[in-house]
Amino acid sequence: MKSTLPNKDELTIRFVMGEIDPSEQVLMQKALTEDENLLIEVEALRQTYARCTRKLPDMNPPAEVQQAILEKVAVQAEKAAQKAPVRYLTFRRLSYAAAATVVLSAGLGWNYINNDSATIPADGSVQTAIPADIEPVMNTPWIDNRDILHINTAGAGNLATELDSVTGRLRPVDDMTPASRPARQLQLTGSTQ
Amino acid sequence: MNTNMMSAAGYTQTDDDQLVRMFRKNNDQLAFKTLLERHQSKIYSYIYSMVGSGDVANDIFQDTFTKVITKMDDTYNEQGKWIAWVMRIAHNATIDYLRKQKRFVDVNAKDDPDYDFYERIPDTELSAQEGMEQGESHKSLMKHVAALPPEQREVVMLRHYYEMSFKEIADLTGVSINTALGRMRYALINLRKMFEQENANEINATE
Known part of the structure; x- marks a missing residue:
């Protein structure tokens, strides 16, 4: 009796090659009991495949081919080994540079904030550093903490004369502000303090 | 695992994935040699059975592993099996060659008269008589396969x-x-x- 398997050829080869689903396996085995021709075909395919695979030789490449490949491996490994330290040093140098940049930026930022915080209030208005016990007089030249010389020339006086009178009053002082460096500095100021 | 301390036996017992990592990360040449020795027979036999010429098979095999060595860092992502990746390279190289030739050659092709495929088949465990029979058997099979x-x-x-x-x-x-x-x-x-x-x-x- 002939089987009525769907996709008989496909199922047959999958059965012979051992790549068949369990449900299809049941179908196939049932068909094999019913169809003698199918059984003969399956056995013929199975024997042919076994004969073929049993006798297909395994060969190794010639020794010189293997040696040539291993020499290329050695060259490639050497190249890779030479590359690796460069990558490492580059990365390390970049790390150092990044760290130095961060420290420098933080230091400069801190210095800037300390300098400005003494004179710039939160509301952003500029406050001049006039000592409390000196009452600014409009016509008297004075120097603020930014080392700017202020001269009120609104009057009719001679500018050169006024400058002479100002510079004649200047004398060196020690700068003891906290934000300054520890070294002694020479500054000119109009303050009498 | 300290790869520097690994013995030769240790390499043969190490799986492919680990050997590949040892070669890629530590440039461990012995790891690659182990991989090559483990898989070369199947790859070479496949190439040879397809092209039917020793010289051509040697070239394709060598080209395959040159690609493997130089492209591993760029194209092998360790997601799949390393040997499947190598087989694909070998297969593509073989098919490229055959397409260029525009023909599939017989294993006894006349363009390689000095190369006797059957002398290369290992027969160390066979007697002389068995070896001859085995050789004849291989010979007829390969003729049929080539056809x-x-x-x-x-x-x-x-x-x-x-x-x-x-x-x-x-x-x-x-x-x-x-x-x-x-x-x-x-x-x-x-x-x-x-x-x-x-x-x-x-x-x-x-x-």
């Missing part, structure tokens, strides 16, 4: 040497699973006819 249409031969060899599933064969060769199965079926039918013809010829010769 198969290339698409059918390809499926038989991929299945045998690379132990690929039909899904893997289908993916590699760019056809459906059913087509790959059909090619295998026709290959076996054709081989069977050739074996029967060979048997008939032998019977006629003895009469």
Whole structure:
């Protein structure tokens, strides 16, 4: 009796090659009991495949081919080994540079904030550093903490004369502000303090 | 695992994935040598069975591993099996060669007269008589295999040497699973006819 398997050829080869689903396996085995021709075909395919695979030789490449490949491996490994330290040093140098940049930026930022915080209030208005016990007089030249010389020339006086009178009053002082460096500095100021 | 302290036996017991990592990260040449020795037979046999020439097989095999060495960092992502990646390279190189030649050659091709394929078949455990019989048997089989249409031969060899599933064969060769199965079926039918013809010829010769 002939089987009525769907996709008989496909199922047959999958059965012979051992790549068949369990449900299809049941179908196939049932068909094999019913169809003698199918059984003969399956056995013929199975024997042919076994004969073929049993006798297909395994060969190794010639020794010189293997040696040539291993020499290329050695060259490639050497190249890779030479590359690796460069990558490492580059990365390390970049790390150092990044760290130095961060420290420098933080230091400069801190210095800037300390300098400005003494004179710039939160509301952003500029406050001049006039000592409390000196009452600014409009016509008297004075120097603020930014080392700017202020001269009120609104009057009719001679500018050169006024400058002479100002510079004649200047004398060196020690700068003891906290934000300054520890070294002694020479500054000119109009303050009498 | 300290790779510097690993013995030769340790390498042979290490799996492919670990050996690949040792080669890629530590430039461990012994790891690569172990991989090569472990898989070279199947890859070389596959290439040879497809091209049928020792010189060509040597070139393709060497090209395959040159690509493996130089491209591993760029194209092998360690997601799949390393050997499957190598087999794909070998298969593509083989098919490229055959396409360039525009023909599939016989294993006894006349363009390589000095190369005797059957002298290369290992027979260390066979007696002289067994070796001769085995050699004749291999010879006739390879003649038949070489006579198969290339698409059918390809499926038989991929299945045998690379132990690929039909899904893997289908993916590699760019056809459906059913087509790959059909090619295998026709290959076996054709081989069977050739074996029967060979048997008939032998019977006629003895009469």
